[in-house]
Each structure stands twice: as structure tokens, then as C-alpha cells.
Amino acid sequence: MNACRAQKSQEEKPKDSLDMSFNTLTSRAVLLYDQWLKEADPRTGNWLFMASPFPQTIIIASYVYFVTSLGPRLMENRKPFDLKRPMIIYNFSIVAFSLYMIYEFLMSGWANGYTYGCDLVDYSSSPQAVRMAWTCWLYYFSKFIEMLDTIFFVLRxxxxxxTFLHVYHHSIMPFTWWFGVRFAPGGLGTFHALLNCIVHVIMYSYYALSAMGPAYQKYLWWKKYMTTIQLVQFMLVTAHIGQFFFMKDCPYQFPVFLYVIGLYGLIFLLLFLHFYYHAYTKGKRLPIVFQNGNYLLKKSE
Known part of the structure; x- marks a missing residue:
């Protein structure tokens, strides 16, 4: 009897020790999280989704689950939805929103005081500094709107x-930009957002015209150059952020974000190079033109 009690006691001790270790680890994680948030920008703390990264994490996880699993299963035995009109409205809306954000990024810094070199985050309450922070939040929020791209694919x-590239891009952007808006809404870390808005004006204009039907296909001869434009974007992002690592004195407040942006630019540059090679070089993919009411592959000369 005593031997059984001793054995039971020995079995409970490791379990109690494991529970204590888990509770200690959890308490330390909460403490670190609280200390970490103390360094955040107080101006953005009360804005939508900014109080905590968890709401956006749930949204992103739900998005990934829907577009990779739930959505395809729901559509498996259904006819594709006809979303021509919603897609035209959606794409032109993104174009308009991107043009607005370009203007705001320029007026709040990139055409109004920024040097395209060591541009620090202005944490003051000046109208221009707050305008830049708010523009960063608008850009962050636009990433959730753009998730509709994939949802339209699934419903159609x-x-x-x-693809992996598509879902990864739409998932990682809002997640990383939460940290940008919460800790560093401005400075040289926002240059890639300005570039991305410019690219989106071109890209979503293409999508809108494409959605309008065959009558507009003859204006889309520049489809192949869409990938080239993306490549140029990521080369500029990598070059711009890369200069930070060669500056002798640039006291950027959160340099970790610059490392993330540099890594992001490099990863997407490699991914798009891989896509370009397989789509247009190895696969010899040729642009489609509209001729005499029929879609034809343009023959190489």
C-alpha cells in the first residue's frame, strides 16, 4: 500500500513540475509582451486592430483556411459564380484607393521632407507626422481588402x-504591417509601401480592364510586363533598404523592421524571378492578343 502511494507521489511530482514550468513560461511571456507594447507608438494604439495582434491573426488564419481548404470544398459541386460586375467595381476601387494612398505618402513625407536616405520615424503629434502614421494604417487596412483577390479566385x-506565392503574399503583408504601424509608422521603412501602391495602380487597372470582357483585351498587350514591373519593385525595395546597412550613422528607431523589409524584398524578388523564368523563359509563355474575335497566341518573329 505504501509502495503504491510512493509510486503515485513520484508520478505526480513531474506533472506538478511541468505545470509550474508552463505557468512560469506563460507568465514570463505575458510580462515580455506587456513590456514590449510599452515601446509601441501611443498614437496608433486605439486605432482599429491596433490594440493587439491577435484579431488580425484570427482573420489571416481564417483567410488561409478558407482559400486553401473550406472554399474549394464548398465550391467542389457548385458552378462558378459570375462575379464580373463586383470584380470591375472592386478593381477600380483598389486603383482609386491606391492613388489616394500614393498622394498621402508623398504629402506626408516622400515628397515633403524625406531624403530617400536615412529617414527616421517622426513620433511627434505634428500634423505631418500623424498624417504619415494614418497613411501607414490605411495601407495596412488595404491588405485585408486585397484578400478578396483570392476569395474571388475560389468562388470562380x-x-x-x-498559388503559394499568392497566398503567402496576402497573408504575410498584413501580419508584418501591424508591427510597422504599431511601432514605426513612417521613415525609410515605408518606401516599399509607396512603391507597392504605384504598382497596384497598374496591376489593378489591368485586372479591371480584363474583367470588362473581350472588347477590352486588345488593350492588355502589356500583360507580360506585369511580372517585370513586380521584379523592378522588389529590386528597388531591396536597394533602398540595403543602403541602411552601409550607412555609418543612421539611428533608425527599430532597425529590426529594416531587416524584415530587406528579407521580404529579397524573398519576393527570388520568388518572382522563379515565376518569371518558368512562365516566360522555360515555358516560353507568350502574351495573348485579341484578333478577329478570337484569342490567339502571338507568334514570335
Missing amino acids: KKSSQV
Whole structure:
């Protein structure tokens, strides 16, 4: 009897020790999280989704689950939705929103005081500094709107377009930009956002015209150059952020974000180079033109 009690006691001790270790680890994590948030920008703390990264994490996880699993299963035995009109409205809305953000990024810094070199975050309450922070939040929020790209693919049963590159891009952008808006809404870390808005004006204009039907296909001869524009974007992002690592004195407040942006630019540059090689070089993919009411592959000369 005593031997059984001793054995039970020995079994409970490791369990109690494990529980204590877990509770200690959890308490330390909460403490570190609280200390970490004390360094955040107080101006953005009360804005939508900014109080904590958890709401956006739930949204992003739900998005990934829907576009990779739930959505395709729901559409498996259904006919594709006809979303021509919603897509035209959506794409032109993104174009308008991107033009607005370009203007705001320029007026709040990039055409109004920034040097394109060591531009620090202005944490003051000046109208221009707050304007830049708010523009960063608008850009962050636009990433959730752009998730509709993939949802439209799923509802139209265009599964071939729901690639790893596509889903990864739409997932990682809002997640990383939460930290940007919460800790460093401004400075040289926002240059890639300005570039991305410019690219989106071109890209979503293409999507809008494409959604308008065959009558507009003849204006889309520049489809192949969309990937080239993306490549130029990521080369500029990598070059701009890379100069930070060669500056002798640039006291950027959160340099970790610059490392993340540099890594982001490099990863996407490699991914798009890989896509370009397989789509247009190895696969010899040629642009489609509209001729005599029929879609034809343009023959190489």
C-alpha cells in the first residue's frame, strides 16, 4: 500500500513540475509582451486592430483556411459564380484607393521632407507626422481588402491561380504591417509601401480592364510586363533598404523592421524571378492578343 502511494507521489511530482514550468513560461511571456507594447507608438494604439495582434491573426488564419481548404470544398459541386460586375467595381476601387494612398505618402513625407536616405520615424503629434502614421494604417487596412483577390479566385473556381506565392503574399503583408504601424509608422521603412501602391495602380487597372470582357483585351498587350514591373519593385525595395546597412550613422528607431523589409524584398524578388523564368523563359509563355474575335497566341518573329 505504501509502495503504491510512493509510486503515485513520484508520478505526480513531474506533472506538478511541468505545470509550474508552463505557468512560469506563460507568465514570463505575458510580462515580455506587456513590456514590449510599452515601446509601441501611443498614437496608433486605439486605432482599429491596433490594440493587439491577435484579431488580425484570427482573420489571416481564417483567410488561409478558407482559400486553401473550406472554399474549394464548398465550391467542389457548385458552378462558378459570375462575379464580373463586383470584380470591375472592386478593381477600380483598389486603383482609386491606391492613388489616394500614393498622394498621402508623398504629402506626408516622400515628397515633403524625406531624403530617400536615412529617414527616421517622426513620433511627434505634428500634423505631418500623424498624417504619415494614418497613411501607414490605411495601407495596412488595404491588405485585408486585397484578400478578396483570392476569395474571388475560389468562388470562380480558378484554383490554378491560388498559388503559394499568392497566398503567402496576402497573408504575410498584413501580419508584418501591424508591427510597422504599431511601432514605426513612417521613415525609410515605408518606401516599399509607396512603391507597392504605384504598382497596384497598374496591376489593378489591368485586372479591371480584363474583367470588362473581350472588347477590352486588345488593350492588355502589356500583360507580360506585369511580372517585370513586380521584379523592378522588389529590386528597388531591396536597394533602398540595403543602403541602411552601409550607412555609418543612421539611428533608425527599430532597425529590426529594416531587416524584415530587406528579407521580404529579397524573398519576393527570388520568388518572382522563379515565376518569371518558368512562365516566360522555360515555358516560353507568350502574351495573348485579341484578333478577329478570337484569342490567339502571338507568334514570335
